[in-house]
Amino acid sequence: MARPIVAVVGRPNVGKSTLFNKLTGQRLAIVDDTPGVTRDRIYGDCEWLGYNFLLIDTGGIEPKTNDIILSQMRRQAQLAIDSADVIILVTDMKSGVVATDEDVAAMLMKSGKPIVLCVNKCDKIGEPPLEFYEFYNLGLGEPIQVSAIHGHGTGDLLDEVIKHLPKQEEEEEDDGTIKVAVIGKPNVGKSSLVNAISGEERAIVSDIAGTTRDATDTYITNKYGNFMFIDTAGLRRKSRVEDQIEKYSVIRAKMAVERATVCVIMIDATEGFTEQDSKVAGIAHEMGKACIIAVNKWDALEKDGKTMDSYRKKLMNDFSFMSYAPIIFISAKTGQRLDRLFELINYVDQQNVMRISTGKLNDVLASATARVQPPTDKGRRLKIYYMTQASTRPPTFVCFVNKKELFHYSYQRYLENQIREVFGLEGTPTKFVIREREDKK
Numbered sequence: 001m002a003r004p005i006v007a008v009v010g011r012p013n014v015g016k017s018t019l020f021n022k023l024t025g026q027r028l029a030i031v032d033d034t035p036g037v038t039r040d041r042i043y044g045d046c047e048w049l050g051y052n053f054l055l056i057d058t059g060g061i062e063p064k065t066n067d068i069i070l071s072q073m074r075r076q077a078q079l080a081i082d083s084a085d086v087i088i089l090v091t092d093m094k095s096g097v098v099a100t101d102e103d104v105a106a107m108l109m110k111s112g113k114p115i116v117l118c119v120n121k122c123d124k125i126g127e128p129p130l131e132f133y134e135f136y137n138l139g140l141g142e143p144i145q146v147s148a149i150h151g152h153g154t155g156d157l158l159d160e161v162i163k164h165l166p167k168q169e170e171e172e173e174d175d176g177t178i179k180v181a182v183i184g185k186p187n188v189g190k191s192s193l194v195n196a197i198s199g200e201e202r203a204i205v206s207d208i209a210g211t212t213r214d215a216t217d218t219y220i221t222n223k224y225g226n227f228m229f230i231d232t233a234g235l236r237r238k239s240r241v242e243d244q245i246e247k248y249s250v251i252r253a254k255m256a257v258e259r260a261t262v263c264v265i266m267i268d269a270t271e272g273f274t275e276q277d278s279k280v281a282g283i284a285h286e287m288g289k290a291c292i293i294a295v296n297k298w299d300a301l302e303k304d305g306k307t308m309d310s311y312r313k314k315l316m317n318d319f320s321f322m323s324y325a326p327i328i329f330i331s332a333k334t335g336q337r338l339d340r341l342f343e344l345i346n347y348v349d350q351q352n353v354m355r356i357s358t359g360k361l362n363d364v365l366a367s368a369t370a371r372v373q374p375p376t377d378k379g380r381r382l383k384i385y386y387m388t389q390a391s392t393r394p395p396t397f398v399c400f401v402n403k404k405e406l407f408h409y410s411y412q413r414y415l416e417n418q419i420r421e422v423f424g425l426e427g428t429p430t431k432f433v434i435r436e437r438e439d440k441k
Contacts, residue, residue, distance in 0.1 A: 003052055003053050003255070004053040004054070004085040004086065004165045005053065005054050005056060005084045005085050005255075006046070006053050006054070006055050006056070006084060006085065006087070006088060006165075007056045007058060007083060007086075007087050007088070008020050008056065008058060008088045009058050009087060009089055009090070009104065009108075010089055010090035010091060010101075010104070011098070011100045011101065011104070013092075014090045014091055014092040014120055014121075015090060015092070015120040015121060015148045015149075016057055016058065016090050017057055018120075018148040018149060019088075019118065019120060019148035019154075020044070020055060022148050022149075023055055023154060023157075023158065024044035024045065024055055044057075048158040048159075048161070049158075049159075049162060051162045051165055053161075054255065056083065056084070084113065085114075085165065085166065086113070086114045086115075086116065086161055086165060087108055087113055087114070087115045088115075088116050088118050088157070088161065089101075089104065089105060089108060089115055089116070089117050089118065089138075089140065090118045090120050091117070091118065091119050091120065091135060091138075091143075092119075092120055092121055093119050093120065093121045093122045093128075093129075093131070093132065093145070094121050096131055096134060097134050097135060097137060101138060105117075105138040108140075109139065109140070114164035115140050115141075116144065116157065116160045116161055116164070117135060117138060117141065117142070117144065118144055118157055119132060119135050119143045119144065119145050119146065120147070120148050121147065121149075122145035122147055123149065123150060123152070125152060128145050132145060144156050144157050144160060176225060176226050177219075177225075177226040178225065178226070178227050178228070178261060178262055178346070178349050179227075179228045179230065179259055179260045179262070180227055180230065180260055180261075180262045180263070180264060180345055181232060181256045181257050181262070181263045181264070181284075181289075182194060182229060182230065182232060182264045182266060183232050183256070183257060183264070183266070183280050183283070184265060184266035184268075184277070184280055185268075185274065185276045185277065185280060187268070188266045188267065188268040188297075189266060189268070189296040189297060189332045190231055190232065191231055192296075193266065193296065193330075193338075194218050194229050195332075196332045196333075196338060197220060197229065197338055197341075197342075198218045198220055198229070217230055218231065222342065224339075224342035224343065224345075224346060225342075225346060227342075227345070230256040230259060230260055232256045232257075254283060257283055257287055258287060260289060261289065261290060261349055261352065261393065262289065262290045262291075262348055262349050262352070263289045263290070263292070264292050264341070264345070265277070265280060265281045265291060265292065265294065265325070266295075267294070267295045267296065267315070268296060268297055269296060269297045269298050269301045269311075270297050270300050272314075273314070273315060273318040273319075278318070278319070278321075281319060281322060282321070285321065285429055288393060288394035288428075288429055288431060289394075289429075290351060290352035290394075290427050290428045291348065291427060291428075291429075292325060292327075292328060292341070292344050292345065292348055293315060293319060293325050293326070293327045293328070294328050294329075294330050295311065295315070295327065295328070295329045295330065296331065296332055297331060297332075298329040298330060298331050298336060299331040299333060299334050299336060300331075308329060311329070312327050315327055322429065324420065324425065324426055324427060324428060326344055326348065326426060326427055328340060328341055348426065348428060351424060351426055351427050351428045352393050352394060352395070352427070352428040353392045353393060354392065354395055354423065354424075354425060354428075355389060355392060355395075356395070356419075356423055358386070358388045358389070360422075360423075361389060361419070362386050362387060364418055364419055364422050364423075365387050365415070367418070368414065368418040369384060372411075372414060374406070374407075374411060375406060375408050375410075375411055376406070380403065381406070382403065382406035382407055382411070383402040384399055384400070384407075385400045385402075385437055386399075386400055387399045387400075390433065394428050394429045394430055395425060395428060395430050395431070396430070396431040396432075396433060397430065397431070397432050398432075398433045399415075399432060399434050399435070400435050400436075400437040401435070401436060402436065402437070403436065404436050412432050412434075415432075416430055416432070
């Protein structure tokens with residue numbers, strides 16, 4: 001189940017970023033008294049009373065535009081309406097209700113989405129001043145007095161937010177459907193691929209980069225099984241993300257990766273590897289998703305007998321941080337190797353949920369440490385007592401050692417390679433958790 005989205009909106013300099021930092025418990029947003037400091041969409045995890053949701057801090061004025069504040073706020077508010085499940089409208093106690101607040105409130109009410117009215121900068125504890133009651137005039141129900149700087153009232157604010165969040169269900173029953181996110185930079189053929197495998201014009205296909213604004217779901221059942229394909233908006237370099245709608249598309253694409261169990265990372269064969277491809281793949285890698293690198297538009301490339309091998313070697317070097325990911329050369333336009341793509345999706349999904357017994361793991365550990373001795377530092381040698389698998393998606397291994405600092409990254413990679421050599425784990429990242437344990441003498 002996808003996490004709900006809660007957007008923090010309001011006119012410039014009412015304390016949105018300060019509130020965002022307080023609610024997420026991290027200093028993710030830049031805070032300054034200058035209006036318009038928050039330019040990119042900032043998002044962070046927020047948890048309250050067992051509810052987990054994504055909080056988005058929206059910017060005020062964009063310095064690169066000549067639009068007046070009111071029209072900017074109208075655009076910002078509309079974007080929040082489109083993306084969020086619940087909206088927190090932040091106002092300023094010190095300046096009171098202004099015309100911009102009324103304009104945004106009127107727009108939000110038309111959306112029919114839940115709105116929580118936050119009156120910020122109520123820094124004194126106790127009964128609010130008389131000026132507080134003018135915020136009832138916005139017609140958004142009971143305002144909640146908050147001090148984002150000191151944290152007063154944030155609990156009451158979050159209590160009100162979670163009242164409007166969808167009921168959090170238990171883990172969805174596994175019906176065998178594999179959730180696949182198709183990710184990549186704009187115009188590599190993500191929508192064309194989804195259309196080709198579904199046999200219908202499910203997504204709008206255009207040569208104009210950025211046509212797909214949101215993540216869309218397509219359910220497919222065929223001889224390979226049940227699949228849900230999530231077609232995502234392309235991820236561009238941040239310097240290219242000028243349009244606010246595309247900024248929200250980046251967030252939606254990351255949310256799609258979070259929902260998926262398998263990610264198909266699409267590369268344009270005619271362009272080759274770019275830095276942005278690496279960043280897109282990094283999102284899936286860091287979230288522990290099973291990954292496939294699909295080189296699209298292979299039909300448009302002039303080839304000889306060695307083209308595929310040389311292209312594969314170059315990509316393996318470019319994607320050295322995820323050398324586990326299989327590479328497939330496809331054409332969404334002609335349908336080339338799409339059957340093989342389904343087979344790979346099934347395969348890497350199974351690898352992502354592989355469980356290895358503690359006995360077999362420690363057999364590999366004993367063999368690996370005998371072949372290459374664990375590192376030493378100042379005369380003290382790393383001891384790895386034993387290893388066990390804690391979880392799947394991705395396969396997560398816990399190593400009990402005498403001293404964490406001695407377990408160098410290079411030796412961890414060596415052990416990972418030994419495990420992969422024996423058990424496969426192709427198409428899935430792995431995770432190592434290092435724990436210290438007293439040496440029992």
